[in-house]
Amino acid sequence: MRKLSVLLLGLMAAVAPAAAQTSSALPSFLLRANPADAPFIAARHNLTIVSQVTDASGVTMYLVTPVVDNPGLATELNGDLAVMAFERNHVVGIPESIRPRLMQSTAAILEALPDRTIVPYYGRSVWRGYANQPAAVLINTPAVHALPVTGGGVVAIIDTGIDVNHPALVGAFVPGYDFVRQQATVTSDLAGVSQSTAAILEAQVVGEPFRAALVNQSTAAILEQSTAAILEASGLPAAFGHGTMVAGLVRLVAPTARIMPLTAFAPDGSGDVFNVVRAIYYAVDHGANVINMSFSLADWSAELVRAVNYANEHDVICVASAGNNGEETLVFPSAFRHVVGVGSSNNLDLRSTFSNFGNGLVYLAAPGESLITPFPAGRYAAVSGTSFSAALVSGAAALIEQVKPGIEPTNAQEALSCAKRIGQDMGSGRLDLLSALLRALK
Template sequence: MRLKPLCVFLLLCGLFPAKASADNRFIVRTTLGLQGLQTVCNPLLLTPICTVIGSGLGDPQGQLFTITTPLALNDLLALPGNLLGIVDAEVDQLVSLFPIGSLNVLPSASAGYLTPLMSDRTLVPYPASSGRTSACNGLSPCVWDAYANQPAARIVRVSDAQSQFGVTGAGIVADIDTGVDPTHPALQGVLLPGYDFTRNQPGGSELADISSSPCPFSSCPPPRCPDCSSAQVNQSTAAVLDQSTAAVLEGNDNYAAFGHGTMVMGVIHLVAPTAQLMALKTFKSDGTGLLSDILRAVYYAVRNYAQVINMSFDTQTSSRELKTALNYANKRNVICVASAGNKAQSAPPLTVYPAEWQNDVMGVASTSDQDTRSSFSNYGNAIVWVAAPGEAIVTTYPFGTYAAGWGTSFSAPFVSGGSSLLLNMQANTNEPQAARAVAHAVPVGAQMGHGRLDLVQALGAAPASDLPPTGSIDRPSGSVIVLAGQSVFFSGSGSDPDGKITGYSWSFPGGEPEGSNVATPGSVTYSTPGVFVVTFTVTDDAGLKDPNPKTRTIFVLP
């Protein structure tokens, strides 16, 4: 009996050199839980197998963790007896906002239209229905006219949709990105606290990226320049910026993505100005972020009641756990939107995640102001659900100013904002419903999904308020008295006035099994004396649950 532990001991010793090599970083799903995983990672009298980073990634089962280890992935999975209790494992990949080969290249800074692009800096109240005068002060929700009344807003009919349907946005829209400038006058009134996963602290501010010395600007924040022209180009971020903030960022890889999150948030706010915005910072100012932080952000968004998740990023490497997280969000009625990427390639053969997971996510391509596919945009119905303008999009930028952006990063938030408008019309709108509504779009050619976003068409196609389903416990017909060790037979059914039943949920406290997800679970055995209340809930194809779960009381005698 002592030979097996001895063999395990010798095998583990052989896996590790006297001086361990550089650690690899993996995402693991394990049945051991945090404490159990920490214990087996550090076996007594042996070199540590692994190190657990943090306390978990926030999945509802509490099974998902990030670890570092000198072992390769195959060696980790081959540990004797599945020592770490691993159900699944994958590399904690580094995701970039600007993958190699991305083609969202700006026109030359000498192009004639760049200078007037943001020239109208007249402050106007936004949304217009706010009733404020155009003589704005620091307390008014006022924005540049070049932002509020830009061509892209007219193309997708933002103002028409808002006025025709009486909507300006509802619910919480989370953006997984570089963070946000929480002091921006246009945004601060609708911003929720958010979270910075790159630093493990509340807030989600991307200004933290420049708060350390040395400041990338002549001063932090840089001085305002109300009369500066708008012809400076930050090629990495694909943005035309004020001279006061842009020149120093050009060519500085440490700040290649600085401002990206604030810009994306500004587009969401343009479409849905009264939606609440939650910045989830998973990317650093250089544009890189860990997959594990993205997973944490998805689960955080769901836990904190986000109804829309915007993801203006893409990767060509599939992740089982990211798909699981987004599927989890979908089942909890969260609408997910992602950019289709900027490699000017067709999918297939190109793979683009998460846009490719169309059961859970709406992938968004970019179009020009002439309703043609942007030269940089990826295309293909496998990744594109719909398209939206993505060229010269005027939007918010850190330090209370504005920038113009190019890329599918700025197309996706038009759809996320549109989803918030749909929530204004029907508070329980889910991913399938939003996708069906958004699919009512303007055709722009082959391989561009359902076409270019038209908010008036999308809102016009929104379903009427859905009615919830009703469940019924068919057997037993009432309360039951049994002796310990006896069984009770259960069956149920449901009806939905405007759809169909897609889910069943039984809870059997004190019984074996303890629950079931089928209509007729059959016999349940009660071994312990006591009084137990069984609950039964049905769910319909709109994700709505019976507001009055049905119950039966089971009296178990000794």
């Protein structure tokens, strides 16, 4: 397999004196060209080359910004014969940073956690309410673990930062990369809040009653009463803890799989196609078997398609969330042909009202309402959203990877399609781990 090299190379602007005019408000673009041509293209069109990714064919995708605003730039570049492809570097978002709201009251969330006893869970110490939650039983998690099938391979999670020291997750990781901070060390989202807020979260108040604090749209963190009151008043970034919570649900289903943390989003849920594409290439080239993509893009991106196709060609199973607008629509990468698009269902096997739907988008459903999962600073939270449904399916893919190492993605998708039918607009139905494994073994 030829490697894709991710090169973080800052090049000088084609016209150096004009660089001072560059505004952060100017859009960025993705330009595909041969490396020998790129500096001349930049000079012709007054562009600054910021960074790049070189693929196995020797063609490079460049992140470029115009030195000054140029409304006619797309027309110019489309007419340049040295330019192989050109598109806007679209914004990509974490769907839970906008919708949904939690489907239960905070009181109901606490009632669902009557026992916060610490119990062993495949080498980790976790809350009993997390390990034995209803959604895990519904998809037959205990039954497959008893076989025993508990997960194999590496699941790459492209998301916000992950708390790699959380007791439920510690020791589960292979090296990853932070594409936001351009560093090999992956940090928790605690690094994205003030020191005082981080200190409040990290402080454990012994003996104080717990309550569920609505810290953002889709998350109720289970905290001591005094801590909850402070954080509810101040709030947290819209996607704070998202990567940690996704990782916790992958590990709930596949507790012996390894996790590759790839940070491509800030704690507020903001990201872009360039960092996502780099993360996909990194995951494939560093041994991932599954890629979890709990994010969505409203606009088609040819570069994102190329990256997903590269993963598929190297037998990497791609899973993505379908989004939380409650609409029959298309979002990407969930709607791509080589991606398992995942919608949300509730514990009564009904489509969640917030979940996007439609068989052009949703291949499979999984529980996605008030799931209990690890939260930064050693905490736990209740969450709702298709991002978390996707995490359960990525865990399922890791189970399949254990029993059929190197399985082709199309065969993995066929196995996952052995699900419980829950309606005409939710693809193959609700995830059933036991049925999926039995199909994979045939």
